[in-house]
Amino acid sequence: MKKASVDKTLLFAVIALIIIGIIAVYSSTSVLAFIKSKYASKGGLTYLQKHLFTLFLGSILMIVFIYFPKEKLKYLAIPLLIISFILLVLVFSPMGVSAGGARRWIKLWPSVFQPSEVVKLAMVFFLAWFLSRPDYRKDKIVYFLIPVGLMGIFQVIFLKQPDFGAAISLGIITFIILLIAGISLKFITITSLLALPIVFYLIKEPYRWKRITSFIDPWADPQGSGFQLVQSLIALGSGGLTGKGLGEGKQKLAYLPEIHTDFIFAHIGEEMGFLGACTVVILFIILSIRGFKIAEKQRDLFYYLLASGITIMISVQALINFAVVTGLAPTKGLPLPFISYGGSSLIVNMMAVGVLLNISKISSQTLVDTLQLKEKQIRRPYIYYRGRKFS
Numbered sequence: 001m002k003k004a005s006v007d008k009t010l011l012f013a014v015i016a017l018i019i020i021g022i023i024a025v026y027s028s029t030s031v032l033a034f035i036k037s038k039y040a041s042k043g044g045l046t047y048l049q050k051h052l053f054t055l056f057l058g059s060i061l062m063i064v065f066i067y068f069p070k071e072k073l074k075y076l077a078i079p080l081l082i083i084s085f086i087l088l089v090l091v092f093s094p095m096g097v098s099a100g101g102a103r104r105w106i107k108l109w110p111s112v113f114q115p116s117e118v119v120k121l122a123m124v125f126f127l128a129w130f131l132s133r134p135d136y137r138k139d140k141i142v143y144f145l146i147p148v149g150l151m152g153i154f155q156v157i158f159l160k161q162p163d164f165g166a167a168i169s170l171g172i173i174t175f176i177i178l179l180i181a182g183i184s185l186k187f188i189t190i191t192s193l194l195a196l197p198i199v200f201y202l203i204k205e206p207y208r209w210k211r212i213t214s215f216i217d218p219w220a221d222p223q224g225s226g227f228q229l230v231q232s233l234i235a236l237g238s239g240g241l242t243g244k245g246l247g248e249g250k251q252k253l254a255y256l257p258e259i260h261t262d263f264i265f266a267h268i269g270e271e272m273g274f275l276g277a278c279t280v281v282i283l284f285i286i287l288s289i290r291g292f293k294i295a296e297k298q299r300d301l302f303y304y305l306l307a308s309g310i311t312i313m314i315s316v317q318a319l320i321n322f323a324v325v326t327g328l329a330p331t332k333g334l335p336l337p338f339i340s341y342g343g344s345s346l347i348v349n350m351m352a353v354g355v356l357l358n359i360s361k362i363s364s365q366t367l368v369d370t371l372q373l374k375e376k377q378i379r380r381p382y383i384y385y386r387g388r389k390f391s
Contacts, residue, residue, distance in 0.1 A: 004361040005361065006066060006357040006360050006361055007293075007294055007356075007357060007360035009286065009290050010286075010287060010290040010291065010353070010356065010357065010360065011357060013284075013287045013290065014287065014338060014350075014353050016283050017280070017283050017284070017287075017337070017338040018055065018338050018339075020276075020279070020280060020283075020339060021264075021338055021339035021340070021346075022048070022055070023246065024260075024264050024267055024271075024339060025047060025048060025264070025339075025340075025341045026045075026047075026048045026051075027246055027247050027252070028249070028252045028259050028260040028264060028267045028341075029046075029047035029048065029252075029260045030045075030247070031252055031253060032047065032252060032254075032259075047341055050111065050341075050343070051341050051346075054111075054343035054346050054347060055350075057343075057347055058346050058347045058351070059350065061347060061350060061354060062350040062351060062354035063354065064354065065351055065354030065355045065357075065358055066354045066357045066358050067358070068354075070303075070358055070359065070361070073125075073302075073303075073306065073355065073358070073359075074128070074129050074132075074302050077122075077126045077128070077129035077130075078126070078129075080118075080121070080122040080125050080126075081122045081123070081125070081126050081150075083118070084115060084118040084119045084121075084122035085119075087113070087115035087118060088115040088116065088119060088154070088157050090115070091104060091105065091106055091115060091161060092160075093106075095107050095108075097112050102161055102162060103161050104161045104163050104166075105344075111343055112343075113343065113344050114342075114344035114345070116158060116161075116163055116166040116170075117344040117345050117347075117348040117349075118344075118348055119154050119166075119170065120166075120169065120170055120173060120313050120348070121310075121313065121351065121352050123150075123154070123173065123174060124173065124177065124306065124309035124310055124312075124313055124352075125306065125309075126147070126150070127147055127174065127177045127178070127309060128302050128303075128305035128306035128309055130146065130147055131177070131178070131181040131305055132300075132301040132302040132305055138181065138184065139184060141187060144183055144184070144187045144191075147174065147178065148174070148191060151170060151174045154167075154170060155167040155170060155171065158170070159202070163333070164202065164208060164332070165320075165332035165334050166334075169316060169320060169334060172316050173312055173313050173316055175188055175192075176316070177308065177309045177312060180305065180308055210225045211225070211330045211331050212330050213225065214229060214330075215327065215329065215331065218230045218233070218327065227257075228257050228258075228263070228331060229327055231255050231256040231257075231266075232256060232263050232325050232326075232327070233266075233326075234251065235249070235251040235256055235259075235263075235267060235270040236270065236277070236325070236326065238250075238270055239270040239271065239273040239274065239277075240273050241275060242272075242273040242274075242276075243270065243271045243272040243273030243275075244270060244271055245271060246271055247271070248271060249270040249271040250270075251266065251267065251270055252267060258333075260340070261341050261342050262321070262332075262333055262334060262335055262336075262340065263325055264335075264336055264339055264340045264341070265277065265321060265322060265339070266325050268339075280336075281322065284314075284315065284318045284337075287314065287315070288311055288315045290360075291307060291308075291314070291315075291356060292307075292308065292311055294311075294356060294359055294360045295308040295311065295359075297360075298359065303359050306355065306359065307356055307359045307360075310353075310355060310356045311356070313352060314337050314349060314352065314353075317334055317335075317336075317337055318336060318337055320332060321335065321336040321337075321340075322336075337349045338350075
């Protein structure tokens with residue numbers, strides 16, 4: 001019997017992204033640490049040390065979830081949802097931390113944590129569990145309204161922080177998973193049309209509307225609302241084919257805001273060039289392909305939806321980040337998974353990959369056993385979905 005092993009291609013892609021992230025975080029913050037007075041006395045390794053500590057915690061959690069009993073993963077859905085809701089509400093308690101006009105973090109030793117990142121993973125777990133239940137009826141609107149209503153509750157809390165980017169990304173992730181699960185397209189279309197007035201009302205907020213107009217033409221106000229996007233495009237354009245070289249970028253010298261978090265892809269483009277940026281994109285494509293391949297191999301609907309949901313969660317966030325940095329979407333505060341500086345996103349995404357790697361563990365003996373059961377025609381209840389058979 002061959003021992004089950006994780007998907008090595010997926011693991012390689014994640015490790016490669018993490019290594020690129022370590023290099024990019026150090027390069028983008030070595031000067032920033034001196035610019036910010038509270039870190040000046042600690043030296044240029046301050047941000048890197050915090051990033052490595054977060055990476056250490058994330059690695060432990062990833063390993064824990066790789067070896068977590070696979071059959072017990074579905075029992076995490078409700079507890080994870082409750083924990084994420086409590087953490088999200090704590091944002092408005094004395095533990096909450098405000099920055100840049102938003103209240104999105106809570107103070108947890110030794111740093112701050114953003115609960116919205118946990119909510120996304122919790123929602124993926126819940127959807128996989130709820131949509132795979134034997135009594136689930138995809139043609140009944142009540143079974144559509146339950147997950148959508150839950151998503152709406154989280155989105156309302158996000159908008160109170162405010163965190164419009166998290167609300168949008170959670171909505172995209174939820175509806176894609178519902179679509180994959182075979183929910184009626186009619187339900188999704190009607191809900192989307194009903195949500196349009198709310199979305200229009202929200203984007204009418206002056207600062208959000210300014211982001212829309214600066215996205216359409218950032219050069220109309222290059223020193224104001226379009227400043228961040230203009231500097232991002234300058235960073236990408238000035239990198240050329242091979243980049244200026246590690247440590248040689250100029251945008252990190254207080255030109256491009258959030259260069260070590262939301263706009264770290266622009267920094268990679270400046271110092272590592274078109275080839276470096278393409279490498280990052282290709283690694284995310286590999287991650288996405290392997291994630292969906294893992295999902296396709298599953299014979300249990302829960303694992304199929306969970307693997308698909310985790311892949312969607314990571315891919316959507318990466319895609320939105322790429323679109324924002326390159327000027328294809330309005331500016332949103334979403335970090336690049338595994339690469340951006342910021343503990344919350346890194347820890348949660350490494351937990352998610354740990355779950356995905358756990359699901360990928362299929363031994364050759366398991367496949368043999370499956371074939372033998374098929375040959376013996378052992379009767380058992382199956383769920384048929386889009387021509388596929390799930391146990």
